[in-house]
Amino acid sequence: MLKKTTVQKLSDLAAGLMEKGALIAPVREEAGHNFREISDPAAVDLDFYNTLLSPKSVFFPHTEDFIRYKTGASIAEAVCVEPDIRPTVLFGVRPCDVKSFEIMDIHFTGTGKVDPYWAKRREAATIFGYAFDPNTPADPADFYSTLGIGAADPEGSDVFMIRKDQDLLLQAVSPKGEKLLSELPSLSDASADDQKYFDGTVAAGRTFKTRFTCVEAEPIAKKFEDLFHNAAFWEKVSEACLSCGACTFVCPTCYCFDICDETLFSQGTRRRVWDSCMFTDFTLEASGHNPRTKVYQRLRQKISHKYSYHIRKYGPISCVGCGRCTRNCPVNIDIFSIVNEAMKA
Amino acid sequence: MATSFKQIEENLKTEAGKLLDAGKVSMVLAYGRGYDEKHPLPYVARSLADVDGMVFNEYCTANLARYLVRYPRGTKIGIAAKAADSRAVIQLIQEDKVKRDDLVILGIPVYGMKNAKTDEAIDAKTTCGLYNPVIYDVLLGEEVHGQPVLSPYEVLEKVEAMGQDERFAFWKKELDRCIRCYACRKACPMCYCDPCFIDQNKPKWGEKSPETGGNLMYHLTRFHHLAGRCIDCGECSRACPVDIPLYLFHKKVAKECEEMFGQAAGMSIDEKPALINFRVEDSDKILE
Amino acid sequence: MSFEPKILGIACNWCTYTGADLAGTTRLQYPQNLRVVRVMCSSRINPSFIFKAFQLGADGVLVGGCHPGDCHYNTGNLYARRRLAVTKKILEFSGMEPGRFRVEWISASEGNKFAEVVREFTEEIRNLGPQTKFKIS
């Protein structure tokens, strides 16, 4: 059953959701919108294109504490840190980002080894997807249609939201979403017209075009395999790359991390901290040897991982075309252009 | 009248072409086409054929001096350098990272550069505010004159006027937002250390996690390492995905260095960097 | 409980550290709040030492070196003077109370001055109270 509310009454909806658990939603910040835990329902802001940082940190925080220990004490005295898992509503996620969760699930739960932190957080979350507006052009950096993602795909969300002028239409997609929606008194029933609009938008989203090029998993995986030893190609496309970590940290499908022991005096915490294959020391070995000393080798890793190794190992391309890496690259390196050039090479 | 961007682009192509054709340089560092007009890309031309790919427009903000240390010593390089960028080139020469003789500097007088993210003009608020390159072999347009010359330090007033506690709260709030992507140091022409102190783990200066302790250590030390060397190009702050106004701190340190040591970074190839130098007449007053 | 400041001293081997020794052997009284680390020269001091000391909970940091012109390595402290002046400005602009960091030139024969400086600095830090800004818990 399609439900509706208005943008003016968004804070009522937010307040209702906060009764169900932690609400994580887009808020306006200095540099753009970001997903944050909401304490003031009025702070939820749906007037954004897409968030600056991806929502991956909701399930895979930048820092995750695992163990607390005392130096000099026995291992038996170390304690596991219980993750803080609460029922969560993740609100206002764009379809490409919703898709990223499915890809990340492969690594954290789908390979036979389940990462309990990711799995429990995913389990505890209800996702409210939020359609892009197919009537306004996409950001020039986006290319999610290339990856087969529509501007208004409800798949993967528990509830899917479409904005209709000043109205917000909400459709339950999963039983979890269905149940939650039925418990929200601030929502009213939508009309048949609204339903038509909703379905029309989902359909329009499927033909909506961001930057587009025809990329298929198998041929592109092969292409990058063939290009692996083509240093000239990689040197050329990476000539501007600074080898910073901006692209990987904003990316919804980058999941590399480092395990760090942070000790202060005799108290320590073993924690997981995001890492980036673009960092110089990412591949530095204890012997001092570093197999990837050159910028081109690191950029090759980043792109081939997403568009080749990942396909070979798990099937899908590990990129959803959200455009964040391109938008945030200090020197405007664009993964879409590199993929295009690879296909021509 | 400032030379138009289109004209500068033409001149850039012509001069780069001449240099490559005559074999005077083996590469020219310039700007090339990005995924759209607004997002040009640092670009290297190695042959006459590559020259066509060059562009120059108001969004060509990257400081190309950053790339100079990447190529083997002795490589003959042509480099397109805007005002602040030319100061970075000078500073790198002072630090013996590149040799003057190995460079052909294609100076670009700039007026009307824009930040692609905000579309705001790039001026003395976030950079040194100079219009004309300090050093060049060829100038790709007419020098810009008659434009207001603003102090690059005026923007500091607000933060300088704060009390200690308020200022600490200000920086804590800003630096706590840092996600430690290190785009700032990587975009900086003066941050060429390998490894950077923050990547060392023996001793470990700061934690890797993006929290107050490590963030403060990373940034304060980096501000220190840039003292007397930062040429106020503003790249670090433009590179920052979360828009931390690093330039404010760098400007303050630069201002203090200028006052204490009587020299600004990157203004003359005959100077030594202020912090690897001293004068016998330096006074203890600076320690007060 | 009254506040007993924790102060890190970093002293060069040839002058200030020897001066501190002299203060000790001549049994001059000075507060016990200072813990001294010896370095070979004031120019060996990495500014990060100072930031780190504050992060680890120092309430004040005192650097001691030879008088300008007297450095065992001739010019070490002339470089150090410039560098530490910058450190001071950076601390100040970050919001740290400027009084928490001090540089003093104390020669090997100035045991008296050493004791005097420590007394005065300890008093100053005591007045400033505990340093909480940089401290990581």
Ligand code: SF4
């Ligand atoms: S592609 Fe851009 S964001 Fe990524 S490492 Fe290179 S310079 Fe940094």
Ligand code: SF4
């Ligand atoms: S610190 Fe920032 S402003 Fe200074 S030279 Fe480096 S990038 Fe430019």
Ligand code: SF4
């Ligand atoms: S922060 Fe310091 S150590 Fe790191 S690259 Fe910059 S100058 Fe070098």
Ligand code: SF4
């Ligand atoms: S670029 Fe910004 S977010 Fe990244 S490390 Fe520097 S200050 Fe932090």
Ligand code: FES
């Ligand atoms: S040896 Fe004392 S300051 Fe250099």
